[in-house]
Each structure stands twice: as C-alpha cells, then as structure tokens.
Amino acid sequence: MTDEIQFRAGFVSFVGRPNVGKSTLTNALVGEKVAITSSKPQTTRRAIRGIVHKSNGQLVLVDTPGMHRPRTLLGERLNSIVQTTLGDVDVVGLCLPANEKLGPGDRFISEQLDSFPRAKKVAIVTKIDAASRPAVAEQLLAISALRDDWEAIIPISATSNIQLDILTTQLIGLMPVSPALYPSDAVTDEGLEARISELIREAALEGVQDELPHSIAITIDDMIDRDDKDLVEIYANLFVERDSQKGIIIGHQGERLQDVGARARKEIEKLVGKQVFLSMRVKVAKEWQRDARQLGRLGF
Numbered sequence: 001m002t003d004e005i006q007f008r009a010g011f012v013s014f015v016g017r018p019n020v021g022k023s024t025l026t027n028a029l030v031g032e033k034v035a036i037t038s039s040k041p042q043t044t045r046r047a048i049r050g051i052v053h054k055s056n057g058q059l060v061l062v063d064t065p066g067m068h069r070p071r072t073l074l075g076e077r078l079n080s081i082v083q084t085t086l087g088d089v090d091v092v093g094l095c096l097p098a099n100e101k102l103g104p105g106d107r108f109i110s111e112q113l114d115s116f117p118r119a120k121k122v123a124i125v126t127k128i129d130a131a132s133r134p135a136v137a138e139q140l141l142a143i144s145a146l147r148d149d150w151e152a153i154i155p156i157s158a159t160s161n162i163q164l165d166i167l168t169t170q171l172i173g174l175m176p177v178s179p180a181l182y183p184s185d186a187v188t189d190e191g192l193e194a195r196i197s198e199l200i201r202e203a204a205l206e207g208v209q210d211e212l213p214h215s216i217a218i219t220i221d222d223m224i225d226r227d228d229k230d231l232v233e234i235y236a237n238l239f240v241e242r243d244s245q246k247g248i249i250i251g252h253q254g255e256r257l258q259d260v261g262a263r264a265r266k267e268i269e270k271l272v273g274k275q276v277f278l279s280m281r282v283k284v285a286k287e288w289q290r291d292a293r294q295l296g297r298l299g300f
C-alpha cells in the first residue's frame with residue numbers, strides 16, 4: 001500500500017425538477033458558461049457535458065433535461081435522453097432546492113432513481129442562500145428521510161459560491177479510480193455550433209410568455225471565419241411553431257428581435273473571443289415538436 005492519492009474520474013448527472021438550479025450549478029462547477037440557464041423551467045434540452053478538473057480527479061458533468069411526464073414527442077425524446085444518460089453515470093446528484101418544501105415532483109424523480117442501481121445517489125440541496133438556517137436544517141431532515149441510500153447530502157449555493165469545493169471533493173471521492181477521461185484543457189465536448197445555438201435560444205427566451213419556450217429551436221446555416229478581419233459571421237434560423245409566435249419574437253418593428261440579437265451576440269463574442277456578425281431569420285415550422293421528421297431536422 002502507498003499513501004499516494006489515487007486519481008479518480010467519472011460521470012455525474014444532476015437531476016431534479018425544472019428550475020432547481022442544475023444548469024447554474026454545472027456552470028459554477030465548470031467555471032465557464034456551458035449549460036444555458038434561464039428562469040423558465042425546462043429549457044435544457046441536450047445532455048451537455050461540462051468537465052471539472054482537479055489535481056486528484058476529473059468530473060464529467062452530464063446535464064440532463066428535467067425529468068417530467070411527456071406530453072409531446074419532444075417530451076418523450078427528452079425523457080429517453082434522461083434514461084440513457086442515467087444508465088451510464090457513476091453518481092446521480094438529485095438537486096432539491098432549500099427554499100421549497102419537498103413535493104410530489106421531487107418524490108416522483110427520487111422514485112425514478114431506483115431504476116438506476118449502479119449510480120451512487122447524492123442529494124444536493126441547492127439555493128441555500130435563499131433560505132433561512134432553520135429552513136435549511138428542516139430541509140436536510142426531510143431529504144434524509146426521502147431515501148435510505150444517500151451517499152451524501154450536501155447543501156450548496158451556486159450563485160453565492162457556498163460549499164461548491166466541498167461538493168466537488170465529495171463527488172470526486174465517489175468516482176472510480178481511473179485516469180482522466182478528457183484532456184485537461186477541455187471544458188465541454190459540445191460542438192461550437194451547438195453552444196452558439198444554445199446562447200441564441202437563451203437570449204430569445206428572455207422575457208417571453210410561458211407557452212413559447214418549448215416552441216423555439218435554433219439551427220445554424222453557416223459560420224464564416226473571416227481571414228481579412230477579426231470577425232465571425234453567423235447565419236442562424238430561429239424556428240417557432242406558429243405565425244403568431246413569429247410576431248412575438250420579432251416584436252414591434254423588429255425591436256424585440258434586434259434586442260435578442262444584441263444579447264446573443266455579446267455572449268457569443270465571449271465564447272469565440274472575436275467580434276461576431278449575427279444574422280437571424282425567424283421561420284415557422286408548424287407543430288415541429290410533434291413531428292418526427294422536423295425534430296430530426298432541428299437536431300433532436
């Protein structure tokens with residue numbers, strides 16, 4: 001036996017109801033914007049990986065869409081992404097917000113986790129900055145009674161950076177002994193185009209009404225890296241399902257679309273480290289969420 005610390009690496013997936021802070025946590029742990037965050041529930045569609053590198057281990061974070069009961073074909077595809085992802089991970093972190101009592105949604109998801117015996121279960125109590133100490137204590141008790149196979153129950157705040165290091169250390173401790181799975185400079189294996197699409201979708205979601213979020217999809221037609229200037233030209237399509245939604249996205253005299261473009265461009269410029277020219281066209285793809293062929297074309 002040696003005292004040498006063994007390197008550990010593996011996969012972690014954060015699950016939980018919509019809006020409990022999974023994407024914010026992923027970004028905070030990775031230290032770079034990889035998953036989109038939004039105050040609108042269920043905005044995360046893909047299994048996005050962020051990678052956390054420490055001297056003694058590596059965590060590959062698989063950020064899944066919230067588990068929910070499917071209502072449309074899109075919903076079913078999202079759920080099947082969750083299923084295939086969770087069959088494969090070393091640890092599932094069930095995110096439960098400190099500032100809301102446990103409810104049927106949390107219990108439903110916890111029960112789903114029973115189907116994945118391979119994964120170790122960790123409870124992550126999110127948003128502790130938004131709850132009083134007694135409320136956090138009460139929540140910890142309720143969560144410990146939720147399952148008897150928790151490896152750990154860890155209270156954190158992703159926005160106030162409370163206990164994030166402890167979470168990382170504990171998660172690494174639960175990983176198998178393994179060499180690093182990704183090179184040390186990788187933060188995500190999502191392609192650049194996919195990340196850009198997500199940034200545009202995030203900008204488009206800001207301030208829209210409740211029914212719209214699921215109706216928006218982004219595709220990129222072309223990306224041209226100009227050699228004559230420090231500039232990338234991006235040609236994107238913003239799909240909605242109905243003509244009326246097209247009007248909402250574009251806004252009065254195109255003002256809203258201009259706003260979305262300006263915000264998206266700022267975020268994309270941070271990502272690519274260059275000036276960006278962004279052209280967006282709004283198109284209607286009728287009922288794309290229910291149509292298998294259109295889903296395929298839009299990348300789901």
Ligand SMILES: Nc1nc2c(ncn2[C@@H]2O[C@H](COP(=O)(O)OP(=O)(O)OP(=O)(O)O)[C@@H](O)[C@H]2O)c(=O)[nH]1
Pocket residue numbers: 016017018019020021022023024025036037038039040041042043044065066126127128129130156157158159160
């Ligand atoms: N006060 C507080 N708010 C937080 C914290 N983490 C996330 N939030 C907020 O909670 C909301 C939802 O966060 P997300 O990270 O998008 O939640 P999510 O679970 O990924 O949501 P879906 O993608 O819809 O499944 C956002 O408005 C965040 O700013 C936290 O630690 N403290």
